Amino acid sequence: MSILQVQNLSKAFGNKYAVRNVNLALTAGKIYGLVGPNGSGKSTLMKMIAGLFYPNSGSIMIMNQKLNIESKEHVSYMSTEPYFYNYMSIKTVGDFHADFYKDFDMNEYIRLIQFMELDMSMKVNNLSSGMAAKLKIAANLSRKTKLYMLDEPLNGIDLVARKKIISAIIEKSNDDNIMMISSHLIEEMEKILDEVIFIKNGDVVLLGECEKIREEHKKSIADLYLEVYANA
Amino acid sequence: MDYDSSVPIYLQVMDAIKKQLILGKIRPGEQLPSTRTLALDYDVNTNTAARIYKELELQGICFTKRGLGTFVTESTEKISEIKDEMANKVIDTFIQEMSGLGYNYPDMVKIIKEKETK
Numbered sequence: 001m002s003i004l005q006v007q008n009l010s011k012a013f014g015n016k017y018a019v020r021n022v023n024l025a026l027t028a029g030k031i032y033g034l035v036g037p038n039g040s041g042k043s044t045l046m047k048m049i050a051g052l053f054y055p056n057s058g059s060i061m062i063m064n065q066k067l068n069i070e071s072k073e074h075v076s077y078m079s080t081e082p083y084f085y086n087y088m089s090i091k092t093v094g095d096f097h098a099d100f101y102k103d104f105d106m107n108e109y110i111r112l113i114q115f116m117e118l119d120m121s122m123k124v125n126n127l128s129s130g131m132a133a134k135l136k137i138a139a140n141l142s143r144k145t146k147l148y149m150l151d152e153p154l155n156g157i158d159l160v161a162r163k164k165i166i167s168a169i170i171e172k173s174n175d176d177n178i179m180m181i182s183s184h185l186i187e188e189m190e191k192i193l194d195e196v197i198f199i200k201n202g203d204v205v206l207l208g209e210c211e212k213i214r215e216e217h218k219k220s221i222a223d224l225y226l227e228v229y230a231n232a
Numbered sequence: 233m234d235y236d237s238s239v240p241i242y243l244q245v246m247d248a249i250k251k252q253l254i255l256g257k258i259r260p261g262e263q264l265p266s267t268r269t270l271a272l273d274y275d276v277n278t279n280t281a282a283r284i285y286k287e288l289e290l291q292g293i294c295f296t297k298r299g300l301g302t303f304v305t306e307s308t309e310k311i312s313e314i315k316d317e318m319a320n321k322v323i324d325t326f327i328q329e330m331s332g333l334g335y336n337y338p339d340m341v342k343i344i345k346e347k348e349t350k
Contacts, residue, residue, distance in 0.1 A: 029279065030277075030279065031277050163275070166275055167272055167275070170268075170271050170272055170275070170276075170277060170278065171268070171272065173277060173278060174278075191235055191241055191275055191276055192275060192276060192277045193277065194277055194279050194280075210241075211240045211241065211242065211280075214238065214239075214240055214241075215240055218238050219238050220238060223238075
């Protein structure tokens, strides 16, 4: 089942292209890694798919429907920026999401908050950056949707918490959905990825199944990453 | 589990499962975890986990009972076959590396004998 189709997608800021002529066809049941150094266009691409940036040209189809208010409901997008208000408690964050998204599953949220070793009564204001990151992931994965886009879910997170987040992602992925995860921490991510998308200066430079790429190039995705971006 | 970077991950997990079988940590005929649990145990995605069981099945190491799950072979012969196979691989690597250092067979045998008496 095709969940996301992107055709000739471009976005420029001023006269500089952030994303240029990107084509993607992502099918259900897979975990995709979107990798590339800072400023390569990962977040811009995700933001366009989430409907937050308007592309200069090209098209985005979600569940065989043009990106619009209806098809946008299939997307759970987690930005790198924290977006909760300081006065909120973890419980209010859940209620806030439940108000916004009809596919938000409060029981799942309660389970994930426990799994992440957080507490419903904690105030957003008092969370460490690692805790805030875990909260963001719990909130986004509590939706029951088709396309999860997590922008840098492992940023600023310690090793133990990273393991938790990776487990939560594996658990959440199933035959009906897609996980699209951007990260610089390739070494950590590569074992859970089905396919990887290398993006460089706004262009997709390599795309394919991780195991095949490892076999063909006789090296890890992380080593290949170093090679592709050595002169970036 | 730490993964070697250049070897496909499913092969590495397959080897880990085979080792558990050889060491008796998994008993002949025992039921293996679901693909989802396997995925979480080894931090791999569920497609990789499914592939691991498929490949193990092709090698006759495990089999699926419809609706019940995946089980390892009951054949102890098969298990000793896997053991020999894995031992041969280790020995081949050893010989190759030692040859690369300029050792011939009598030297290698001698070194191993010396280790035994220590």
